[in-house]
Amino acid sequence: xxxxxxxxxxxxxxxxxxxxxxxxxxxxxxxxxxxxxxxxxxxxxxxxxxxxxxxxxxxxxxxxxxxxxxxxxxxxxxxxxxxxxxxxxxxxxxxxxxxxxxxxxxxxxxxxxxxxxxxxxxxxxxxxxxxxxxxxxxxxxxxxxxxxxxxxxxxxxxxxxxxxxxxxxxxxxxxxxxxxxxxxxxxxxxxxxxxxxxxxxxxxxxxxxxxxxxxxxxxxxxxxxxxxxxxxxxxxxxxxxxxxxxxxxxxxxxxxxxxxxxxxxxxxxxxxxxxxxxxxxxxxxxxxxxxxxxxxxxxxxxxxxxxxxxxxxxxxxxxxxxxxxxxxxxxxxxxxxxxxxxxxxxxxxxxxxxxxxxxxxxxxxxxxxxxxxxxxxxxx
Numbered sequence: 018x019x020x021x022x023x024x025x026x027x028x029x030x031x032x033x034x035x036x037x038x039x040x041x042x043x044x045x046x047x048x049x050x051x052x053x054x055x056x057x058x059x060x061x062x063x064x065x066x067x068x069x070x071x072x073x074x075x076x077x078x079x080x081x082x083x084x085x086x087x088x089x090x091x092x093x094x095x096x097x098x099x100x101x102x103x104x105x106x107x108x109x110x111x112x113x114x115x116x117x118x119x120x121x122x123x124x125x126x127x128x129x130x131x132x133x134x135x136x137x138x139x140x141x142x143x144x145x146x147x148x149x150x151x152x153x154x155x156x157x158x159x160x161x162x163x164x165x166x167x168x169x170x171x172x173x174x175x176x177x178x179x180x181x182x183x184x185x186x187x188x189x190x191x192x193x194x195x196x197x198x199x200x201x202x203x204x205x206x207x208x209x210x211x212x213x214x215x216x217x218x219x220x221x222x223x224x225x226x227x228x229x230x231x232x233x234x235x236x237x238x239x240x241x242x243x244x245x246x247x248x249x250x251x252x253x254x255x256x257x258x259x260x261x262x263x264x265x266x267x268x269x270x271x272x273x274x275x276x277x278x279x280x281x282x283x284x285x286x287x288x289x290x291x292x293x294x295x296x297x298x299x300x301x302x303x304x305x306x307x308x309x310x311x312x313x314x315x316x317x318x319x320x321x322x323x324x325x326x327x328x329x330x331x332x333x334x335x336x337x338x339x340x341x342x343x344x345x346x347x348x349x350x351x352x353x354x355x356x357x358x359x360x361x362x363x364x365x366x367x368x369x370x371x372x373x374x375x376x377x378x379x380x381x382x383x384x385x386x387x388x389x390x391x392x393x394x395x396x397x
Contacts (some may be wrong), residue, residue: 075096095154171192226265297339317336323357347371356371
C-alpha cells in the first residue's frame, strides 16, 4: 500500500537546514515505559504504539504493543500531564487462548465525539484479522466490528480517522470505507483498477484528504485528493513520476501541507483552498525529510524527523513561508528517541511518544517515553 512512500523513512532533512537557536524549546520526558531487570514485569506495558490522544478531562491516552505478561498483547493506558500512568485495559486471551477482543492495538487510536476512544487492532477478533473497538475512560471495552467479515476481505484492518460527521473512515489499497460509532461498515469510494490508495486524513473542513498512486508502480504518479463524506472525489494535485507523498495535515483555514520525497526535489509543500500548489521548503539531496507534520495553533508547522531507532530524531518548527524557527535532537538516555507521534495539547505545548530510550530507575530497562516539547505558547 505504501509503494514509494517507504523511501520517506530512509531520507530526511539535513540538520544544517534547521539552524539551532539558544532559545530552542526543550524536549523533556513526561514518563517512561519500562520493564524490570529480567523483563518479568512491565507495569504499564511496553513498546509504545499509538497516542497520545488528549481528551477534555486533560489526560492523555495511548496504546502499547505488549502488556505485563508474555500473553498480554497490548494495553490501553491513561496518563496525567504530570506523568502518572494507569493501565485501563489489557488485551488478553480468553480461556480458549483466543483474543476475541483483539490483540496488538497498534493500527489506529482516535477520540470519538462522545468522549470515548476508538481503535483498531492488528490481530484478534472473530476472524483473527483485527477488530474495531471502543473504550471508555473507565476502561470498559466493546468490540464494534470484526475485520475481514466480508467475503474476499475488502474490509481490512487499517487506520481510521474521525470524519466531520462523527463517523470513522479508513483507506485500503482498493477503497475508502465508513464505520459508524456503532460499528456498521460500508464502502464509500472505490479506486479504479489503475490506482491504489496510500494515505487518508480527516480535514478540518469536514472533508477527507488523501494520497492515491497510479499503477504500475514502476512508473507511478501520486496525487493528493479530496473526498467528501458523501463520496465526491476530486484530485487536487498530481506529482511528477516516482515522487512519493506523505504526512498530510490541514490548517483551520483549509490549507493542506505535506511532504514530497525521492524525485527531483524533496521537501514540504502546501495546497491552498483554491488548489494552488507551492513548495515551502526543499531539503538537500540525500537528507531526511519529515516523517510527520502538525499545524500548530500559532500558525507554525511542527514536525518530526526520524529514521528508526539507530537515529535519535529531531523535532522542529517552521513558518508557513518556509523559515525554520527551531529544531532540537532527541536524547535517547534522557528524553527517549525515534519519535513516533506529535500532538498539540490544551496547555499549548506539544506531546508525543518515542519508541525507545528514556530515564528509569536503576536496574530497570527503558522502553520508550511520552515526551513534551515546551513551546511557551499561550493557553487556548
